[in-house]
Amino acid sequence: MQNLPISIVIPVRNEATTLSELFAALDALSPKPAEVVFVDTGSDDGSLVLIENWMAHVGNAQIKGQLCRQHGAYPGAARNIGIKAASQPWVAFLDAGIVPHADWLGKLWACQKRSSATAVYGACRFHSADSWGRMICAVSYGQEQIAPVLPASLFQKEVFERAGYFEENLRSGEDVRWKRNLACVGISVQDCNEALVEYGHFPSGLGGSLKKWFVYEQSATVAGVGGGRRAFMLFAIGMLYFLMAIGVAGHR
Numbered sequence: 001m002q003n004l005p006i007s008i009v010i011p012v013r014n015e016a017t018t019l020s021e022l023f024a025a026l027d028a029l030s031p032k033p034a035e036v037v038f039v040d041t042g043s044d045d046g047s048l049v050l051i052e053n054w055m056a057h058v059g060n061a062q063i064k065g066q067l068c069r070q071h072g073a074y075p076g077a078a079r080n081i082g083i084k085a086a087s088q089p090w091v092a093f094l095d096a097g098i099v100p101h102a103d104w105l106g107k108l109w110a111c112q113k114r115s116s117a118t119a120v121y122g123a124c125r126f127h128s129a130d131s132w133g134r135m136i137c138a139v140s141y142g143q144e145q146i147a148p149v150l151p152a153s154l155f156q157k158e159v160f161e162r163a164g165y166f167e168e169n170l171r172s173g174e175d176v177r178w179k180r181n182l183a184c185v186g187i188s189v190q191d192c193n194e195a196l197v198e199y200g201h202f203p204s205g206l207g208g209s210l211k212k213w214f215v216y217e218q219s220a221t222v223a224g225v226g227g228g229r230r231a232f233m234l235f236a237i238g239m240l241y242f243l244m245a246i247g248v249a250g251h252r
Helices: 019-028 047-061 075-085 104-115 131-140 159-163 174-184 206-223 228-250
Strands: 004-012 033-040 064-069 090-093 098-100 119-126 146-148 154-156 190-199
Touching (some): 004 075, 004 104, 064 075, 104 119, 104 154
Parallel strands (some): 004 090
């Protein structure tokens, strides 16, 4: 089967523990993309070697691999680098830690063909195997919830010329703000829930959960995503951090 004229862009930072499942899922894609562009933002855990080895492997399947590097870049900046480096007229997004179904790319392509859309959002199923992860999943996204997300989606490359690129100074929320830009310039979005990816890498402990939540809520508040709810969440998580610090100090 001929590869689709799509470049998949994947930002990466210290994802050595999740790359093997991502590579396996990319190998299983049918149909396959013409290109995969990784953008590493400062990995020091062996991720680069794993990516280079995988790219050598997929070269035999006539998939072009690219590895771009920009130390310290946030997700928006990493995606922008990948978009500009992409050689194909269509760009799809994944994140390390997200696992696409084998027919994910084919479903997106079929959806854009049916609708003639230039922006097609796939969907992610959120879940976790352990009890703490399930709780975090439930309160943040919803256990087994399926929702449209950017790192499952497909865009004609010229969409970025019309709507602009992602904001580069945010750790999160840049995808929500950019989706608003699509509406502002009159680009309609086609949802394709059958183009499915999976995410299950939620923190397994309280400290990691609070850190991840705080970073996300802080950037989302700056991005103006969620209004008063985001501000409240940021305050609540900050207070939990403060109470934890007091508790640790009290036990010394």
